[in-house]
Structure formats: C-alpha cells, structure tokens
Amino acid sequence: MSARALAPVRRRPPAEDPFATLNDEQRAAVFHGAAQAAPPLLIDAGAGTGKTLTLAARVARLVRDGADPQRLLLLTFSRRAAQAMQQRAGRLLQRALGQPATAAPPQQPWAGTFHGVAARLLREYAPRIGLSEQFTIADRADSEDLLGWVRDAQGFGRTHRRFPLKGTCLAIHSRAVNACEPLAEVLATRFPWCAGWEAELKTLLRAYTAEKLRQQVLDYDDLLLVWHAMLEVPALAAALSARFDHVLVDEYQDTNRLQAAILYRLKPDGRGLTVVGDDAQAIYSFRAAEPRNLREFPGRFEPPAEVLPLQRNYRSGDEILRACNAVLAAAPGPFAKTLWSPRSGARPQLVAVADEGAQAAWVADAVLAQREAGIALKRQAVLFRTGHHSAALELELMRRDIPYLKFGGLKFLEAAHVKDLLALLRWVQNPRARIAGFRVAQLVEGIGAAGARRLCDALDAAADPAAARQAFVPPPAARAPWAALCGAIAQIAAAPWPAAFEPALRWYLPQLERLHDDAAVRRADLELLQRLTGGHRTREAFLAELTLDPPEACSDEAADPQLDEDYLILSTIHSAKGLEWPVVYVLNVVDGCIPSDMAAGSAAEIEEERRLLYVAMTRAMHRLHLLVPQRFHVGGQAALGDRHVWAGPSRFLTPAVMDGLDAVGPLPASPGPASAKSPGPPETRIETPAGPVVDLGAALRARWD
DNA sequence: TAAATCAAACTTTTT
DNA sequence: GTTTGATTTA
Numbered sequence: 001m002s003a004r005a006l007a008p009v010r011r012r013p014p015a016e017d018p019f020a021t022l023n024d025e026q027r028a029a030v031f032h033g034a035a036q037a038a039p040p041l042l043i044d045a046g047a048g049t050g051k052t053l054t055l056a057a058r059v060a061r062l063v064r065d066g067a068d069p070q071r072l073l074l075l076t077f078s079r080r081a082a083q084a085m086q087q088r089a090g091r092l093l094q095r096a097l098g099q100p101a102t103a104a105p106p107q108q109p110w111a112g113t114f115h116g117v118a119a120r121l122l123r124e125y126a127p128r129i130g131l132s133e134q135f136t137i138a139d140r141a142d143s144e145d146l147l148g149w150v151r152d153a154q155g156f157g158r159t160h161r162r163f164p165l166k167g168t169c170l171a172i173h174s175r176a177v178n179a180c181e182p183l184a185e186v187l188a189t190r191f192p193w194c195a196g197w198e199a200e201l202k203t204l205l206r207a208y209t210a211e212k213l214r215q216q217v218l219d220y221d222d223l224l225l226v227w228h229a230m231l232e233v234p235a236l237a238a239a240l241s242a243r244f245d246h247v248l249v250d251e252y253q254d255t256n257r258l259q260a261a262i263l264y265r266l267k268p269d270g271r272g273l274t275v276v277g278d279d280a281q282a283i284y285s286f287r288a289a290e291p292r293n294l295r296e297f298p299g300r301f302e303p304p305a306e307v308l309p310l311q312r313n314y315r316s317g318d319e320i321l322r323a324c325n326a327v328l329a330a331a332p333g334p335f336a337k338t339l340w341s342p343r344s345g346a347r348p349q350l351v352a353v354a355d356e357g358a359q360a361a362w363v364a365d366a367v368l369a370q371r372e373a374g375i376a377l378k379r380q381a382v383l384f385r386t387g388h389h390s391a392a393l394e395l396e397l398m399r400r401d402i403p404y405l406k407f408g409g410l411k412f413l414e415a416a417h418v419k420d421l422l423a424l425l426r427w428v429q430n431p432r433a434r435i436a437g438f439r440v441a442q443l444v445e446g447i448g449a450a451g452a453r454r455l456c457d458a459l460d461a462a463a464d465p466a467a468a469r470q471a472f473v474p475p476p477a478a479r480a481p482w483a484a485l486c487g488a489i490a491q492i493a494a495a496p497w498p499a500a501f502e503p504a505l506r507w508y509l510p511q512l513e514r515l516h517d518d519a520a521v522r523r524a525d526l527e528l529l530q531r532l533t534g535g536h537r538t539r540e541a542f543l544a545e546l547t548l549d550p551p552e553a554c555s556d557e558a559a560d561p562q563l564d565e566d567y568l569i570l571s572t573i574h575s576a577k578g579l580e581w582p583v584v585y586v587l588n589v590v591d592g593c594i595p596s597d598m599a600a601g602s603a604a605e606i607e608e609e610r611r612l613l614y615v616a617m618t619r620a621m622h623r624l625h626l627l628v629p630q631r632f633h634v635g636g637q638a639a640l641g642d643r644h645v646w647a648g649p650s651r652f653l654t655p656a657v658m659d660g661l662d663a664v665g666p667l668p669a670s671p672g673p674a675s676a677k678s679p680g681p682p683e684t685r686i687e688t689p690a691g692p693v694v695d696l697g698a699a700l701r702a703r704w705d
Numbered sequence: 706t707a708a709a710t711c712a713a714a715c716t717t718t719t720t
Numbered sequence: 721g722t723t724t725g726a727t728t729t730a
Contacts, residue, residue: 387718
C-alpha cells in the first residue's frame, strides 16, 4: 500500500476505469467536447437517471484531461447538492488518476449556489465596485423590515387608500429583479391589485435601493443584481469571464432570467458551458424560475448547443415509473421523456383514509412495519405540499416515540432568539445595518422602539457609526444594561472567530431568560448555532453562509441527529428535490393540497403543481404510497379548529395514473376532470440595462427609473 | 411620552 | 408561535 502511495501519480495506470460503469447516454454527456473550450452542452436528465453522477463524472473527466479545478465553476441549486457533487467528483477523479483513496481529492473551490458564489465574488471585488468589504447580507425578514421602514419614512404607511404591505412590496421587487421585467409589467401580470401604485412603488423601490447602499446591506436579489451589474462593466466582465474555463449548472430548469443573463455574460459563446436540467421537474416559478431558460438554451448559440437526454432510470422500479410517466402524460412538456427501468418492483399504492388523523396513524403503522422488515427510518420519507401538512403526523410520531427530522417549513433562522443573536453579530460587523441595530437595541432592558429609533437615527447621521454607538446616551433606566451591551460588542469585535461567539452568547442569555418563558428550549438552538460557528473561518463567512444556506431542520423535537442514530425523514416536496428514499409516503394527495388551492389561479400554476406531484413520486425507489384523506382541515382557523372540507382525490390522479396504482382502503370517489392544457406563458424579453457603468449605486438605482 | 402588557389575526413552496 | 394593534402603567 505504501509503495503504491509513493509512486509518482502520473505514472500510475488507473486501477480501474471510473467511467466504465456509465451507460451510453451518460458517457456521451461526460465525454462531450474537448477538455479545453468544449462547445455548449445541455444534458436533459430525467428524474433518477444518474444526473449527479454524470455531472460529477464530467467534472472528473475534464480535470483528468487537463482542466484546472481552480478555474471550474459549479453552480448548484443548494449547498448540499454542491457538496455531494464535489465529493463524488473527487472520488471519481482519484480513481481516474490512479490515486490512493487516502490522498486528499482535488477540491473544486468554486462550487455553490448562484447566491453563494455571488457573495464570494462580491466580497472579493468589493473595493473595485464601491462596496464595503464589511457588507452584510439581509435575509428575507430583514429585507422586509428594512423595506417596511423605508415605506414608513416615505409616508406610504399613511396613504388615503391602502398601500401594498411590506411583504408584497418586497415580492414585487424580487419578481422584477429576478424575472428581468419592468415594474409595470410585473404589476400588470402578477400584482394587478397594486397596479394603481406604480409611480409610488417606483419611488419606494428606488429609496429602498439607496438605503441598502447607504447601509451597505444587500438582499438576496442584490447579490445576483450586482453580479450582473459587474458583468456590464467591460473590464470587470473580462476579468470574471477569464477566470473560469468551465461553468457547469445543475437544475437549470429552476434558474431565473437574471441567472441566465449572468451565465450568458460569463460565457457569451457558450464555450465551456454545460447545463443540466429537466423541464418536468420545474417547481420554482413562484420564485421567478423560468423553465424556458432550459428550452431556449440550445438556440442561444451558433451552432446550437448539443442536447443529450438521459432516460434510463436507476432509482425506481418500472411500476413506479409508469405511474410517474402517467402523471405527466396529461401535460407533456417540450422535452417530454419517458422514464424506464428494466427493474421490476412493487406497484405504488393509493391509500384511502378517513381523515388526517387516520392518515397519520396509517403512516406511523406503515413506517414501523417497514422498519421491522429491515428498512431503517432514515431510508423512509414522508413528503407533503406545505410545512404544516405534517402537523398531525408529527403529533402521532411523538406519541409513539418515533424520532424524525423535518426539512423545510419552520426555519431555524426565523426563530426570534436565533435572529436576535445573529442581529448582534451583524451589527458588530456592520454598525450601519439599521435593522440589525434596531433589533438588538430593543433587547436592552429599558430601551423600546422609541429609544432604538433614536439610536439608529444617531448612527445614521454619524460619520463613524461605531463611535456614535459608544457615545449614545440611553434613557436613565437603561444605563447599566446598555453599558453591558457595549462591553459585549467591544469583546465580540476584538476576539477572533469563532471565539467571538462566546461573548455574544454570554450577553444574550440573560436577555433570553428575561424575555422568554421557554428559555431552555431556545437555548438548545443557540448551542446548535454555536456548534455551527466552527465550520466557518471568519465571522463574515459564517453570517453570509448561514443567511444563504440555513440549517434545514428545526431543532425542537426534531432530535439532534447525533443523539438519535435513526430518524424518519419529513420534508416538503420542494426540499426533497434531488433526493431519493427506498420508501416514500406522499400526504394529502387531494384537490386543495395538490394542487394547493393557493395556486389554483392560472393554468400555468396548476401545471407546476402537477410537476410537484411528479417530483414527489419520482423520489421513491422501491415503495410509493399516495395518501388520500377524504376529509381534511381547512386553513385560516385556530390550530384545533374543526372546519373540514370533503376533498376529492387530486385531479392529477387521472384514470391512466389510477390504472397503475393499487387501491388500499375504501375506494375514493372518481377524480375530477383533468385540467385544460396550459397555454404557454406570455413572451418576455431580457431587459438590457443601459450601457456599462462603474458606479454600482447608479446602476442599481437606474433599475427603477 | 415611552414601555410593558394583553388580545387577536395570520401561516405555500425558498435562495 | 409570531406579529400586530390597543390598552394600561410608570
């Protein structure tokens, strides 16, 4: 073994060909083009067709053939996906180079989400674009609060007619930015009830942009917007484009117009560009994702990009795939694929139950039965449309002592105590961040909204906000507690990371005890937060990555995975994207849940709900259970309210789908009529902003002129 | 005048 | 369970 390790790496013949197990479809995608400047490629990868493996193998193959891993950009949908991809590519590469498995695999440092990569690039280029290197990133709640504050300051809170709420204003902002649409068009197509406020909204969003720049705070949308703005400046565009020889993008059907525009500016001729996607799994249009990015990709280039499909499914038995195909057959997309597998297995089940209680009991029974049969809890997943759909099941699981981990829905970062502590750290890093300061100041005993406002105004007016913070004279009653906060801030600022977390926590814990009855439970969250600090090298990195990629599970009864060996997976369908489990249960496959009655507006929305069911079903490897409660709670009432509706099975369970399902329990009523085929969305063009500018602020403000 | 307290409404999906 | 608004209290 040691002799092998000592041998010069380049002389070692590969112990085995890591690409030998690829099928023909995958091999074609992996070996498309030369290692340098390969022509553009679209991998049209159906669910479970080995997409991750193929992309990882392509990365490994490019590096093996001479590409520099440092000059390779891998854009994925989540950080989790990026890590999975890096690991697999690393292992494949070791084998391709004949390295021992003990050697450190070559890392690809540029892998992550669009937003994550943007944050890193902006931090690096900040001095060249008039941005402070200390800029902080606001999560959605903070962005809403800041926008709400600007909205009040502009006097829109006291209008004669009702002005859109802060959340709506931010949604409008987000839509306009991500879809690259003019404000008027966004209002007309998405927010018709706000159309009368166009001029005011324009003023508001311009003021919001100015305020963010003044405070050196960027929201999610700004990360992409500034990246794009940088690519408008020829010198910066040249530097950024030259930096990467290859750009590979995963889940391309869920990118938006702005992301596509970034990509085309990064690689104008498409050389070195690879995108992977499946239009049947487009489920993020509520976030301005534009599946047409995928459809239009080949034609963007001359000659058009090559399209290579992957249809051989390695995940599921053929019975499950037939049912999945049948769901989509009612509304085939332009890249219609038929998944197939030579493997045969159990037919999927349609389980009719009386109500949500019976549904929870049935799932709990089934989960335990499978566990007895040797399928660990971890290898089973319960999927649902919205976070609270699992409430009844969670009660049942707790009652039966079945540990579980829930993804999606309740967010760790949204808990008040976590936000408090993060606000403190943000405020230390960037004293101009008004929302953070406003929040932290109010934690001080004796300072309320009015005192906090006075403090923030003073900081705003000061040339040196950190000094103004020290000089602030609190109300007499708050003197001692305020001094304690100032002391803590000084310690946090002085200490290296992650030691700086300690004084922050020490200051906050007494406030936690004072403000919350359930301090003990919340304290556990803060300890989890503390454990996360170690994984990041600097405070900036910690704050940025936590904002862009929050821990996915909430801690409460969701047992600490390190304590419980085995736990059942609960997940929203959206959060289940890209994952697979041997046994999958899908809750509430009824009209009103799937499709959600919130989404019943347009035909396009209904079609997205259909794909959502498709995504849920294609997660299953061996067993799939669709649950249909005949009665379920309607929302908009107290948690224990007793209003129900009698629901029919989801309209997506067409006769063709039902043919492939085994009915369990009393047969449900026949499904409703299939929805009409959707007309395509209206044509939109990418708006090209005015010529190159180096003044970032002017570029961003111009967005709202 | 500002802070603390209490009652009531709202809760899709997420970077 | 959090946020918002109205009321009471210092």
